[in-house]
Structures are given as C-alpha cells and as structure tokens.
Amino acid sequence: DGGITQSPKYLFRKEGQNVTLSCEQNLNHDAMYWYRQDPGQGLRLIYYSQIVNDFQKGDIAEGYSVSREKKESFPLTVTSAQKNPTAFYLCASSSIGGRENTEAFFGQGTRLTVV
Amino acid sequence: GDSVTQMEGPVTLSEEAFLTINCTYTATGYPSLFWYVQYPGEGLQLLLKATKADDKGSNKGFEATYRKETTSFHLEKGSVQVSDSAVYFCALTGRRALTFGSGTRLQVQP
Numbered sequence: 001d002g003g004i005t006q007s008p009k010y011l012f013r014k015e016g017q018n019v020t021l022s023c024e025q026n027l028n029h030d031a032m033y034w035y036r037q038d039p040g041q042g043l044r045l046i047y048y049s050q051i052v053n054d055f056q057k058g059d060i061a062e063g064y065s066v067s068r069e070k071k072e073s074f075p076l077t078v079t080s081a082q083k084n085p086t087a088f089y090l091c092a093s094s095s096i097g098g099r100e101n102t103e104a105f106f107g108q109g110t111r112l113t114v115v
Numbered sequence: 116g117d118s119v120t121q122m123e124g125p126v127t128l129s130e131e132a133f134l135t136i137n138c139t140y141t142a143t144g145y146p147s148l149f150w151y152v153q154y155p156g157e158g159l160q161l162l163l164k165a166t167k168a169d170d171k172g173s174n175k176g177f178e179a180t181y182r183k184e185t186t187s188f189h190l191e192k193g194s195v196q197v198s199d200s201a202v203y204f205c206a207l208t209g210r211r212a213l214t215f216g217s218g219t220r221l222q223v224q225p
Contacts, residue, residue, distance in 0.1 A: 006158075033212050042204065042217035043159075058212070090158055092213075103149055104213050106158035 002027045006091050006107035012115050013078065013085065021076045021110045023091035030096050032074035033104065036060060037088040046089075049074055050096060078112060086114050117142045117209045121216035124202075128195055128223050136190040136219045138179075138205035146207040148172075148181050148188040153202045153218070162190075162203070195223045 004025045013019045025032065031050045035043040045058030049068040063082025068074055074093075078085045088111050092104040122137040140148065147166045151159040163172035168183035177192045188205060200223045205216040 004158075031212075035215075040218075043215040045212050048212045056211070092159075094213075102147070102208065103161050103164055104159075106151075106160070108158045109156075111156075 004091060004093055004105055004107040006089075006110050008110060009108065011110055011112045013112060014115060016080045018077055018079050019112065021078070021089055021091075021112070023074045023076065023107060024072055025074075025093045025105075026072060027093055027095075027105060028071070029093035029105075030071070031094045032068070033092045033094075034058075034064070034066065034074070034076045035090045035092065037090060037109075043090065046076065085112055087112060117146070117207060117214045119205050119207055119214055119216035121203075121205050121219050124218075124220040126219060126221050128221070130197055130223055130225055131194045132223075134190070134192040134195045134199075134221065136203055136205075136221070138188045138190065138216060140186050140188065140205070140207050142186075142207055142209065142214075145183075146209060148179070149206045149208075149213070150177070150179055150188070150190050151204040151206060151215075153204065155201075159204060195221070197223045197225055199223050 007022045033048045034046040047066045049055035065077045091107045094104040118141045149164045150162040152162045153159050163174040165172040165181035171180045179190045202218045202220050204218045206213045
C-alpha cells in the first residue's frame with residue numbers, strides 16, 4: 001500500500017545529542033514537510049521541500065536540519081542546538097497542483113523525549 | 116500571511132448530539148480548505164476537503180461548506196458517536212505548505 005512511514009515511533013535523546021528522524025514515502029509526491037506538534041497545540045512547520053536537493057525553512061527551523069537527496073526520503077535531524085526538542089514530530093507529503101500544494105498525507109509520527 | 120482560527124475546545128457532547136466546530140481563515144488568493152482528524156498518538160487523517168467557493172466537502176457524516184463571503188469552513192455532523200472523539204484541525208493550502216488551526220478536541224460521552 002502507498003503511504004508515508006516514519007521511524008522510530010518513540011525516540012529518546014540525551015542532552016547534547018543529535019538524533020535523526022526518518023520519513024519515507026512511496027506516493028511519488030514531489031513535496032515533503034516536517035511539522036512539530038506540542039501538547040494541546042496545532043502544527044508548526046519546521047522545514048519543507050518541493051523538489052529533490054532543495055528545501056526551505058519553515059516557521060521554527062532553528063535547531064533542526066534536513067536533507068532531500070531522494071524523492072522518497074526527507075530525514076529530519078534534531079540537533080543539540082534545539083533547546084526544547086521534546087514533542088511529537090509529523091512528516092507529510094503532497095503533490096503540487098498548479099500554484100498551490102494539494103492535500104497532505106501524514107505519517108504516524110515520532111514522539112521524541114529528552115531524558 | 117495565511118492563518119486559520121478554530122474555536123477552542125474541548126467540545127463535550129452526548130452521543131447523537133449535533134456538532135459544529137467553527138473555522139475561519141485569512142488567506143491571499145483562493146486556497147483549498149481541509150478538515151483533518153487526529154486520534155490519540157497518531158498522525159493526521161484527511162476528513163474532507165473543498166477546493167472552491169460554495170463547494171461542500173463531506174465524509175462519514177461530516178460536512179463543511181467553503182464560504183468565501185464569510186471566509187469560513189465550519190465542520191458539522193448531525194449525530195455524533197463516541198468513536199468521533201478526536202482532535203479536529205482546519206487547514207488551508209498555501210504556496211509553501213498547509214497552514215493549520217490550533218485544533219479542537221471533541222469528547223463524545225455515551
């Protein structure tokens with residue numbers, strides 16, 4: 001079945017460590033996104049990519065990095081510079097229609113906890 | 116910039132009650148509008164969408180009409196079930212990515 005796979009589902013990070021969250025899609029979508037969700041809050045855009053080898057900062061990119069070497073993959077690294085990384089991270093993808101993106105399809109999320 | 120405003124929750128209803136969750140938006144151009152649903156510990160699932168003014172999106176008994184004149188996309192369901200308990204997000208397309216509202220938690224009691 002086509003879809004988006006995020007791994008791992010749960011991730012624990014020690015202070016000062018970098019960790020990488022995986023996101024893979026087989027929907028042949030051009031665009032991919034990373035969002036952060038904090039308890040009781042909406043989704044905030046971290047990074048997005050509309051084409052391979054290109055990506056753009058979202059609203060809260062500080063302390064995060066991404067790469068887009070393949071169309072199917074858009075990993076997110078949470079660096080030690082991110083002061084409050086504990087959150088639920090959601091990856092999404094969409095096709096690009098005309099001047100605007102179409103609806104996004106989401107993975108099941110990765111819950112990151114700093115220990 | 117683009118923004119979405121949703122009514123604050125939680126919304127608590129008894130089973131078979133009528134549901135309305137308000138959503139208004141600010142955007143340039145003519146965005147597509149969406150409602151997503153999130154169950155505990157999961158990602159978001161698309162519930163319904165509308166791509167132009169006066170379109171009505173519907174799915175699983177939920178409906179929402181794209182009202183350009185009032186910049187609204189309110190979610191309605193005639194008779195909620197316990198299984199509808201979840202968080203509902205209103206969203207719109209933009210040049211960058213989807214912009215989401217803050218979400219509204221719905222709790223349906225038997």
